[in-house]
Amino acid sequence: MATVDECRTALDKLAEQFGELDQATRSKHVVDRSISCRITDLDVTFFGRINHDGLQTFTEVPPVDGRPAEVRIRISSDDLLSMVNGELDMARALLGGRVKIDASLGDLLRLRKLL
Template sequence: MASVDECRAALDKLAEQFGELDHETRTKHVVERTLSCRITDLEVTFFGRIHRDGLDAFTETQPLDGRPADIRIRIRSDDLLLMVNGELDMAKAVFGGRVKIDASFGDMFRLRKLL
């Protein structure tokens, strides 16, 4: 099991990787959405926001409006690290039940194009 700090570092790396996407891809596939990433084995949730200019840093502070995130991800700590390091394919992880994503169909389609 990975630590909370390792998960935070993995999410920071994910934000960096997202920042490396070309402008055309972000413009075509990104709409502003709030995100939550629940690390199920650590019982911690990180919150962030995706937009055309990038992926904001994840924090453990829930947004003040108290609404659920537009895109909610549930994943085990080790799987998060594997996915961010390119050792676990997101689509296979979702279909295999290792990652659970609650989002609209359109958001799921856009995520598939970005990850």
């Protein structure tokens, strides 16, 4: 099991990877959405936001408005690290139940293009 710090580092790396996408791809597939990432085995949730400028740094502080995130991800710590490091394919993890994403169908289709 990975630590909270390792998960935070992995989410930071994911934000960096997202920042490497070209502007045309982001403009085509990204809409402004709030995101939560629940690390199931550590009982911790990280909160962030995705928009045309990139993926904001995740924090453990929930949004001030108190509304649930528009895209909610549930994943184990080890699977998060494996996914970010390119060792775990997101589509296979979703189909295998290792990652669960609660989002609208449109958001799921857009995320598929980005991951």
